[in-house]
Amino acid sequence: MPHQTLEELSTAFAAVFGRGIEEKAPRRLWTEIGAARNQEALAWLKKTGFLHLAAITGVDLGDRFELIYHLVKAGSVLSVKCTITKENPDLPSVTGVMPAAILYEQELHDILGIRISGHPDLKPLILPEGWPEGVYPLRKDWVVPDGGVNSG
Amino acid sequence: MSLASLIKWARLKSPWVVHYNTGACNACDIEIVAALTPRYDIERLGMIAKASPRHGDVLLCTGPVTKQSRDRLLRIYEQMPDPKFVVAVGSCACSGGVFNGCYSMSGGIDSVIPVDLYIPGCSTRPAAIIDGLAKLLAAFDTGKPVGFGIGAAPSLSEEPDKGGNNHASPNA
């Protein structure tokens, strides 16, 4: 049964995942879940009509990584956050629930070194060939060498 | 008429152009393609876009040379027979442009191969491309420097230098 209002949706979501859904700006919803329950949360939200996975953002917060799944329903964007540690940057793949995630997860692996378990094929996607293994450019501790020009 | 001057005449009248994008945003590339379309029509100057470097006289390069495209750029250059001329189209090709300081860049075409003609712009409009190429053709004829950017114009002398190359020394 689809939820009629945001309040109903938020309450129902909180009952299962521990945190409600907040509208911080017009058509911009936010929530947070535990990373291990990402597949479950996305499947739950898909049933309520969030059918379009627009993007997955990865952010290096210094002491941990934050992943944000941007889901869309009827013009509203629901950004679902979760965090993982830097020591164990493991995240289950959501491609089983939302096949659109396939390249977005590959990109997270490329530029941040997030280990996506259960992904069909985590080969490099966007970094140039010959890019050294284990070097993740979007991590904060990686600095563009020599100001970037003629860097190799 | 000697063979050499026949070849020189043919090149002047009908240079074959190879176009290679080294990681550009495509703006300069579509302006190069626009140069082929009826408003600008570089074919009337005898220029034809050729896919294979082995048939090319002029290499039109766009883009700031990403790491991934660097080796390829070199291979294409090596595949082209002498005498050959390299044209950097757009600010990124000239110097890396706005992408200077980004990782995975080499920084301009002349960081990889010698460039004979620099046509700046972001992007370079078709009229500027035609103007630059016309100056290059004029340089074929007279052997005088093109007067645009750092590279000196090559001369179509009858005796190529020992390297089989008619270039002034590159700054790379």
Added chain:
Amino acid sequence: MAEIVIPIGPQHPALKEPESFRFTVDGEVIVDAEVRLGYNHRGIEKACESRPYMQCLYLIERICGICSHTHATAFAQGVEKLLGLEVPRRALYIRTLVGELERIHSHLLWLGVAGHEVGFDTLFMYSWRDREAVQDILEIISGNRVNYGINTIGGVRRDIDAEQSAKILALLDPLTQRTNYYANVVQSESTFVGRVKGVGVLPKDVALELGTVGPQARGSGLTMDVRKDDPYAAYGEIPFEVATSDLSDVLGRAIVRVLELLESYKIIHYTLTHMPDGPITIKAPKKVPEGEAVSRYEAPRGENLHYIKSNGTEMPERVKVRAPTLANIPSLMHILKGSYVADIPIITAAIDPCFSCTDRMIRLESAGKSGAQTKTWEELRQYGIRWYADGARR
């Protein structure tokens, strides 16, 4: 049966190198497809973290030269949200105007490219000639044919005057007529239709599952358009229709783009005849308070999403750009599996990919046999034209 691997990659045949697209082929049919990008990777997101927001704007505008205004506007919108700025209405209208002019030039460009891929070069020359009129207008308004730089954070940098407005309005009727002609061509010209009807079928539910956006999605009957669903700039005030087609093939995608052209002319007419008075910009502080914004824009290719995280300084903490082409690659790969080799060029062109397709190399390797063949993209394109001319398609 021997499986043949066809990689489609940049220029060089003899060098072993990673390809952008890799196909496994069984006879004439594609059995499997893989993708690897990185050819155009320029580290822009990282660069934004060490540049003030205005410099980021200029850099981001150059993500793609065909839809530069898309990225600049999406970024400016995001920063304006973080700053809590109310951008003047006149600026929103001008952004909309330039955005629709960009859509027109992009779709006309696409029409030409699509024509070229199926050997219909007359269409290419006609549409690019018509496109020049739009490039002239963009140059009159902004000073440049591409990378217009019309945006600033807080509004736009240049105003439209009565003379410019009149010039644009005068163009709309001829463009409408030309576009109606193209609408007719794509639906009834047998050389074109024969190459696109029933080709590259993408069912509606699969399109949605795979995150498809833009004309690729709307051509499969999905009514999704950020301008309508999540209005930005002036779209909330402007009446227009979202173009869709239930054909779900390349022809459907072509029809959607042509219909969008016709809608764009109407939107432009509206913006010019309803242009609000007032300032074109509002002052924007250099330091952006902590926050996060998600900004979306309907680019010619589809939904463009920018995520910006600010940290109270003059430089962003994180800028994430998800351009529409990336969202359409999974559905592209899905379509290619089971398609004919001869259809690779037109199916790929149908997503209107935002990477240079003109210098791709195709390598044919035979698993069980010795010797390898190399083809250029141009040769594959010619192969497709001859294959259909010979009546090979069943």
